[in-house]
Amino acid sequence: MASGGLQLLGFVLAFLGWIGIIISTAMPQWKMASYAGDNIVTAQALYEGLWMSCAMQSTGQIQCKVYDSLLKLESSLQATRALMVAAILLGLVAVFVAVTGMKCMKCMEDDQVKKMRMAVFGGVIFIISGLAALVATSWYGNRVARAFYDPFTPVNTRFEFGSALFIGWAAASLAMLGGAFLCCSCPRRETSYPPSRGYPKNAPSTGKDYV
Numbered sequence: 191m192a193s194g195g196l197q198l199l200g201f202v203l204a205f206l207g208w209i210g211i212i213i214s215t216a217m218p219q220w221k222m223a224s225y226a227g228d229n230i231v232t233a234q235a236l237y238e239g240l241w242m243s244c245a246m247q248s249t250g251q252i253q254c255k256v257y258d259s260l261l262k263l264e265s266s267l268q269a270t271r272a273l274m275v276a277a278i279l280l281g282l283v284a285v286f287v288a289v290t291g292m293k294c295m296k297c298m299e300d301d302q303v304k305k306m307r308m309a310v311f312g313g314v315i316f317i318i319s320g321l322a323a324l325v326a327t328s329w330y331g332n333r334v335a336r337a338f339y340d341p342f343t344p345v346n347t348r349f350e351f352g353s354a355l356f357i358g359w360a361a362a363s364l365a366m367l368g369g370a371f372l373c374c375s376c377p378r379r380e381t382s383y384p385p386s387r388g389y390p391k392n393a394p395s396t397g398k399d400y401v
Contacts, residue, residue, distance in 0.1 A: 210361025
């Protein structure tokens, strides 16, 4: 029962992490304009994401523009996109695989060994999905930080971390933690030794055996 509870906890955490990766990928707030050190008060806030850039007015109105051409984007942004999409697709595969191996499901009840292996395999895929999202968000965040501290970057074009990055970091951590719980939820096999065979006792010899 303890392993079943750990398995369910791992799946819930990994699933929430996968949902967070999807939300982070779709959000436009991967980086937000920073006016640190600038005395100019602006009437709008600028955001940039993986798919679009947005401007929010002081009245609360938001205007977004999708990037025109994929080929005009920076190679680092394209790589970040690819990693996040790969993380989402891997997470989708992991959900189906892990659900098949869950003890509370009726699938593959006749073969418990394969059922446990499916749960472990789903956990491994969740870990890979979380790693892909973690690499993408960390890489993007590193680029934002380097540009922010670059003295040649104009003050009015500097950006800070957006909320999508923090959601992505948390989601990647949940996916990897849940995947690790899934991998550890299967009980260890107990080594069984064959029963020792007793040696047959020799019958007492009598004088009738000799001629």
